[in-house]
Amino acid sequence: MSDQNSVMVSLTIDDKDISVPKGTLVVEAAKLLDTEIPVFCYHPKLESIGACRLCMVEIGLPVIDRATGEKVLEADGSVKLNFGKGQVTSCTTVVSEGMVVRTQTDGVKKTRADMLEFLLTSHPLDCPVCDKGGECPLQDLTMTYGHDTSRMDFQDKIRLDKRVPLGELIVLDKERCIQCARCIRFQDEVADDPVIEFHMRGRRLEIVTFSDPGFDSIWGGNTTDICPVGALTTSDFRFGARPWELNPVASICSHCPVGCNITMDTRREAASGGRRVIKRISPRQNEAVNEIWICDKGRFVHHFADAPDRLTHPLVRRDGRLEPVSWDEALDFVAGKLQQHKAAVAGIAGGRLSNEDYFEFQRLFREGLGSGNIDLAERRLAGGDVVAQVGIASGSNLLDLKKGDAVLVVTANLHEESPVWWLRVKQAADRGANVVVINVCETRLDKHATHVIRYAPGQGLKTVSDLLALARVDTGTTGEGDLAAAATALMEAQNLVVFYGAEGLTYPETDTLARMLANLLLLKQGEGDDAKAHAGRVNNGLIPVWSYANEQGAWDLGIHPAYGPAYKALAEPGLSAADIYAGVDDGSLKALFVMGADPVGDGLMNGRGKLSFLVVQELFMSETAALADVVLPAQSWAEREGTFTSGERRVQRYYPAIPPMGEARPDWQILAQIGERAGLGKPLIAASLAFKELAKAVALYKDMTYQTLSRVEQQWPIISSTEFYYGGTAHINSQGLGQQWAAGAESGVPAPYDLPAEPKPTSVDGFRIVRIPALYMPGTLINHTELLAQRVARPTLYLNPTDAVNFADGEPLAVTVGDETFDVEAAVSDSVPAGLGLLRGVPGARLAGFEPATVTRRPVAELVAAA
């Protein structure tokens, strides 16, 4: 709509005048006037098809005298209108000047009632058992606009199959379908996974899936949201509860750095002993983050929060066994031990914790224990400090990217790592934005990209460096080929958004990559005084594809050996995670505090080494926790309040949905209570106060409080399940849109970063493997969702046919990388570059660039034993 803002068109709807941008649909214009036009097939995020015929209205156009080009007037001086012969669908009609729309005439009312009667001829009317019953547009609109009785014979209804699983996630009820094609259009237009389609015609029309496994899409859950009847439902929520019994709680998805706004619907459940549990997760509208979509990982991977194997009591090791103790005893013990080993203490944190947790964590270590040895358990991607300067500017929205803009995606597989970003970049491409993808292997974005750059293994940085040289005007470098064309597309872009990830790069390489891309954003375009850099402008900037939901927050709040909160460089840097693990092994560290991470299970740390004291704060008895002296039970994000900072630096608030598991406490509170014993003063009583303290201490968050984070404003399109114009069960956002903090470049463009003269290509002789990401990577959290068991990525090695001469497709192989050996299955594909193996679905995978590896066929004896 923003394209055509300048040209306004005036029309009259039910005697009310309104001006709307040219190109607006009549149904949208009516929405602005609060005039009800009921719809089924129309959806503001999809192309109109005019299939359900419910939005019929009478439209009159001014009669123009062909000879004079003037409007013909009636006898009384008013403009003569031509209403044509019949009614038209308002969802496919674009407004025009002088148009007169009538939505409340007897004719329109009769059409609506007749259409509803027609739709109900074969609808089963099993509302009492239907999962949509209570939030169903067909129910609501029939009550509002339908006839009281039907002229059709009930016994004459067509009978179709009731329970047709489209794959194991989505269930179809053929009888309930009203053939609006919303699901098919969503999968085709929005998700580009056209795995469902109509089959047959007329009354026998039905939805079929033709993928294997059925409905093979990571977006399938969204079709159940936008289905205006109960035809598509998720197996997860099937007969789970009636919609009116659910208690909706606003939350933020904790699986990836997009920070999708979600709603957790909770209800008490007898099977859980009367506990309030999460019954389903649906998207919450935030047009700047996830619009009204979420991926199936965000929708289904929540069962870990209610899992029976959660830790419920503080445990202390006595006589070699972990025994439950009281909180006071555990906290006293931990505080005493940490202080005793003050000189040789370190802290490791995971990437999924809240900002409050991180702030308290670094405060406990830096102020309470005087130690700077804190780091995230695992870092795959560097550049938080760069993002603080040239990150995507506040107020940006990927929805605004259009023709003339460009998106650059470097060494990141958005579809697998942060699906909603993929969706939004793909839609930007649909709107005409140039998309440049630089990756070593094929990704799902390639199809939508205008330029795809493949580089040889090890040449990643070299390729970006060449691109940077080509994009620079001052070097006068010119070139031909794909890279030069891509550089031109980036140079000529009005707005430029750059995503970068760590696929095939080592950690130090990602740091160089971030700086290179920052320099690209800092290049001045145009001439003389008009020259402007991309960095610092709205809809421009860098977006890091972090591995975890709140890695951005960890950077911002100083969970880094070299930076304090707000990226204040420390005079005396502490030990990094790698140094900490080495220190554990060689005995130079005495005590270790692990919060929300499993370094032993992830293969980062070799057991507890020579530690005298190990404390683990966790949800589950992880491999690290099993070795600990003290295990502290933490609350999951569903049980508590907190904030996450997304990769776009949007700080967003989540709310407690379910009661705490056992005696579990929020991480920040445990840390503050240990801090109290280490002389840091009384702990605060609420997360909101902890955030207030944080905002006071960290300049980046200075304008934020829980109140400001929960502010909302009217979003467009207006979507809600209670409206006559049905957007889906996506919940209206009344609990906060979050706040972005301003990147450094917004208040003054910084100088370009110094780069290593010429990045030297990594040696890539011989066969190499690179680990590629998978959305459903096996792990503690996802394994608690049994429903996804079939979709969890199986350990697979993708090989080029030239490398797989000795191996057949599907053959069991053993891959040895360094000192680790993985059992995988071979997948032979032409799309894999020769000399490279793509390793996918191996848990605890560290992305460490291109590693030499040997691949062998697994011995038959071993396979038999495994079987």
Place this chain on the structure above:
Amino acid sequence: MIGEILKGMGTTLKHLFIPPVTIQYPEVERPVRDRFKGRHELKRYDNGLERCIGCSLCAAACPADAIFVEAAENTDEERYSPGERYASTYEINMLRCIFCGYCEDACPTQAIVLEHDYALSYYDRASALYTKEMLLVDIPVNGVPTPQTTRPGTFTRSIPDMENPK
């Protein structure tokens, strides 16, 4: 004045020979009217299948929030009701119930009926919670207890038709 006293005594004397209206409850129980609303029962079809489909409309209609329902899905191997869905949990808190009968009105399958049992008393609050097992009526003479194993394809409707299914 004497006359009035004798008249009064006469009335008293007369009533000595009229049978009393008082009923010696609980030794004697007076039958209730047909439309009396007492404790709920969950009905069954003749073949023993439960009428309740776990739709929770009774809970929605209940002005006292006395009913709690949880649903689950029937399979042919383990079938409780003829439809797709049955009540896996059904509880009525009789201390909350005001016996208004709205649940009966809301029920699409006439599964819940307020019957004639009014002798409800408890030693503690927890025992006022009537579970599904307590509310379900006995299995009819020719019926089979639930869960039943049924022939695939017999029960394909989400809500059964109202007459007794075969």
